[in-house]
Amino acid sequence: MVRLTYAKERGAGWARxxxxxxxxxxxxxxxxxxDVLLGNRLDDEGVxxxxxxxxxxxxxAPLLHAGWGHLIANSLPLLVLGFLVFLxxxxxxxxxxxxxxxxxxxxxxxxxxxxxxxxxASVIVFGWLTYLMLRGIFARSESQIALGxxxxxxxxxxxxxxxxxxxxxxxxxxxxxxxxxxxxxWWLAPDRQRHAYV
Amino acid sequence: xxRVVLVPGTxxxxxxxxxxxxxxxxxxxxxxxxxxxxxxxxxxLADEQGARVAAHLLASTPxxxxxPSYLVVGNGSACRTEKAPGYLDERATGFDxxxxxxxxAPDPAALAAIDPETSAELLAATDGIRxxxxxxxxxxxxxxxxxxxxxxxxxxxxxxTARLP
Numbered sequence: 001m002v003r004l005t006y007a008k009e010r011g012a013g014w015a016r017x018x019x020x021x022x023x024x025x026x027x028x029x030x031x032x033x034x035d036v037l038l039g040n041r042l043d044d045e046g047v048x049x050x051x052x053x054x055x056x057x058x059x060x061a062p063l064l065h066a067g068w069g070h071l072i073a074n075s076l077p078l079l080v081l082g083f084l085v086f087l088x089x090x091x092x093x094x095x096x097x098x099x100x101x102x103x104x105x106x107x108x109x110x111x112x113x114x115x116x117x118x119x120x121a122s123v124i125v126f127g128w129l130t131y132l133m134l135r136g137i138f139a140r141s142e143s144q145i146a147l148g149x150x151x152x153x154x155x156x157x158x159x160x161x162x163x164x165x166x167x168x169x170x171x172x173x174x175x176x177x178x179x180x181x182x183x184x185x186w187w188l189a190p191d192r193q194r195h196a197y198v
Numbered sequence: 199x200x201r202v203v204l205v206p207g208t209x210x211x212x213x214x215x216x217x218x219x220x221x222x223x224x225x226x227x228x229x230x231x232x233x234x235x236x237x238x239x240x241x242x243l244a245d246e247q248g249a250r251v252a253a254h255l256l257a258s259t260p261x262x263x264x265x266p267s268y269l270v271v272g273n274g275s276a277c278r279t280e281k282a283p284g285y286l287d288e289r290a291t292g293f294d295x296x297x298x299x300x301x302x303a304p305d306p307a308a309l310a311a312i313d314p315e316t317s318a319e320l321l322a323a324t325d326g327i328r329x330x331x332x333x334x335x336x337x338x339x340x341x342x343x344x345x346x347x348x349x350x351x352x353x354x355x356x357x358x359t360a361r362l363p
Contacts, residue, residue: 001325002249005241006256140213190253 013087020090021082025075028121031063032071040066046119047105047173049112057117058105061173064119074121077155081128084147092188099187100127100180107176118170123177126162129155130181138189199360200266201236202333204301205229205255206273206353207248207323221348228344228355234259235357236267243333244271245325268333274298274352276321282350284321293320294352297327301356302340306331322352337361 035042046061048054065071086093104123112118132151136144162175209215210222211229220226233255240261242252248271256269274294277287293316300308310331317324337360344355 001329002242002244002246003329004249005239006253007239190257 013089014083016090017083017086017093020086020093021079024082025078028063028065028071028075028078032065032068035064036068043119044117046117047108047112048115048117049109050114054117055109057119058102058109061105061108061119062101062121062124065121066119070120074125077125077129077158078121081125081132081151081155084132084151085128088144096131096181096184096188097124097127099184100124100131100177103127103180103183104173104177107179108170108172111176112170112172116170118173120170120173122161122170123173123180126158126174126177127181127184129158130178131185132181134182135185135189138186140189200268200333200338202268202270202330202338202358203232203236204270204272204327204330204354204356205232205251206351206355207244207251207271207326208273208351208353209247209251211251212254225344225346225348225353225355229255230259232343232355232357233269234261236261236269237263237265239264240267240269242269242271243326243329244269245323248272248323248326270326270330270333272323272325272327273354274322274347276351278347278352279350286350287320289316290320290352293322294347297322297324297352298345298354301327301330301354302342304330304334304336304338304340304358306334306336309334334358335360 031042042064043066045057046064047057065074085096100123104127108118108123129151133148136142136146136148159178161169162171162178164171206225208222208225211226238261240256242249242256244252252269252271274297275284275287275290276282277284277290278294280286296308297312299305310328312324312328314324314328338358339361341357342354343357344353346353
């Protein structure tokens with residue numbers, strides 16, 4: 001016997017989605033401002049591969065940026081993709097982001113060269129990108145597949161960033177962020193979630 | 199004033215079992231209309247299969263309003279004809295007739311007292327329907343939107359709402 005309650009989210013979903021994506025980007029700007037005041041000292045707190053202390057960087061890395069240019073480059077995709085991700089429910093969006101965050105950080109920590117530091121929210125950008133492109137397929141939702149195709153057309157070119165390219169850009173972070181997004185799309189598809197039995 | 203809806207838990211209502219032609223088109227339309235009548239927040243009473251059907255119907259309906267709402271998933275016997283999933287069982291017609299009377303009266307005590315063993319023998323999904331006993335009062339008024347047994351399985355779509363005092 002199953003008893004469960006479906007609570008419809010109240011208020012306009014898009015307003016809340018906008019608040020969360022703008023809020024996240026605003027947080028990044030505040031952190032970068034603090035980082036600049038501290039003489040970029042925070043930038044060492046990113047993922048340092050195979051360094052045990054660098055493991056903690058998995059938590060901080062997506063919040064840190066190497067200067068305003070780096071942050072500006074990430075801001076617009078974070079706003080657009082974040083809005084789309086949060087639009088389908090805050091709880092699910094946060095869960096997906098957590099998967100991307102951890103898989104992206106851990107993967108980078110495992111395979112990137114030692115004595116490097118990896119920071120930046122592009123892990124999240126790549127994760128949200130693959131999440132949006134793939135979740136419709138796992139959820140068997142026509143509207144989400146259509147959205148995934150639109151995202152692919154608009155941002156698909158960025159996916160080349162998962163391959164080694166420009167020095168100084170963490171393609172490892174991009175790659176594992178993208179893998180994290182794919183895993184999140186698979187794990188969080190509605191059919192796979194267990195019902196709560198009361 | 200609470201709103202209560204009963205729909206059958208047939209897998210044919212799920213998109214993953216869809217075919218080119220919808221074998222339950224009329225039932226589906228009726229279910230969607232009834233579920234759409236519920237408020238935004240809905241409590242589901244069902245067995246596991248029914249919970250899947252409920253999740254799909256709820257996701258497919260835009261709903262507003264804050265009436266306390268219940269979606270119950272269950273159906274009568276699947277042994278009503280020789281071609282039914284459970285073949286013909288002569289008790290099926292009587293069992294379903296009793297059930298229909300208790301649903302439409304409504305008679306909460308009779309619903310709560312449905313025998314799970316007989317239900318299982320007749321392939322009737324009554325887990326959710328038995329718990330209707332906790333939800334309905336004799337003051338509720340039933341509206342039967344669908345009452346048919348295509349494929350030898352008794353399906354109902356019923357809406358209940360409490361009489362205005």
